[in-house]
């Protein structure tokens with residue numbers, strides 16, 4: 001998972017180091033670089049590294065990031081079925097993960113799978129249920145599904161870590177590149193330039209993958 005401090009701790013140093021090379025996609029390349037380093041720590045093991053944006057030929061995601069985060073105990077995945085009095089009728093409602101420390105200010109970037117390791121009695125930590133009331137869960141799913149552009153769903157709980165969005169050109173020096181990077185920092189999809197207003201009002205940002213769609 002990438003948290004708000006990823007910008008300073010990983011992305012800035014990565015871009016600085018790679019300055020003389022052509023970086024097409026700083027966020028994805030940075031994540032890929034760091035996950036490769038983790039893989040190197042297990043030279044005797046088979047390790048499958050998967051990224052959140054990877055798709056199967058069927059156009060389905062290679063792994064379900066939110067389900068993976070939930071079963072790993074990293075962030076609770078709130079789904080429609082977690083609400084008893086469902087007010088949405090036939091509408092499609094997407095679920096959303098919330099982290100007890102970062103709220104919605106994080107992204108699930110990748111998965112490391114160790115296919116040859118089996119631990120029958122592995123202790124499985126349950127994710128922290130930090131949005132526990134019915135009202136808050138309804139509010140969360142409403143915000144994520146119908147108002148995700150303003151990012152308020154990310155503040156459904158009080159977050160413990162936040163920081164300012166970096167100043168224009170902070171990494172690339174180019175305003176044009178910066179617009180695309182800032183969209184990525186703020187949650188994933190490449191938004192239209194006009195959408196930036198809502199992004200810049202946020203006090204936090206998160207590094208997330210650009211969705212492939």
Ligand code: B12
Pocket residue numbers: 051052053054061062063064065066067070071077079094095096097098104106107108109144145146148186187188189190208209211213
């Ligand atoms: C395709 C996709 C989109 C599409 C479609 C939306 C969607 N949610 O499907 C589009 C492009 C619209 C989109 C938009 C956005 N997305 Co998006 N998206 C994805 C992607 C790549 C795949 C999601 C998917 O197809 N799921 C498939 C469906 C069928 O899965 P499901 O509903 O969870 O169903 C499964 C579970 O219920 C499970 N299950 C069954 N029983 C149980 C029981 C338990 C206890 C559990 C845990 C699971 C479980 O089984 C089902 C499958 O059989 C993921 C990354 C990934 N690789 O997972 C990001 C992801 C979901 N998106 C994310 C985000 C942030 C967004 C945006 C806010 C980005 C933005 N700023 O623009 C918007 C929000 C729009 C919206 N309202 O959803 C984040 C969500 C983070 C979070 N906190 O949860 C993800 C995880 C990406 C990331 N890197 O972090 N997205």
